């Protein structure tokens with residue numbers, strides 16, 4: 001069964017939906033925005049996440065200036 005998780009693209013920070021085991025899944029899916037391959041642990045299909053408003057992503061590792 002397909003499993004969905006939500007994460008930003010590690011390259012361009014676009015909001016993405018990771019669908020594990022979905023039709024068209026691959027081990028090196030490409031980000032729909034920046035077209036860079038993202039390495040995944042399981043075959044995954046990438047989709048742009050339009051379910052959330054286009055808020056600015058919060059940088060997790062850059063909270064300290």
Ligand SMILES: [Zn+2]
Nearest residue numbers: 009012031034
């Ligand atoms: Zn990207």
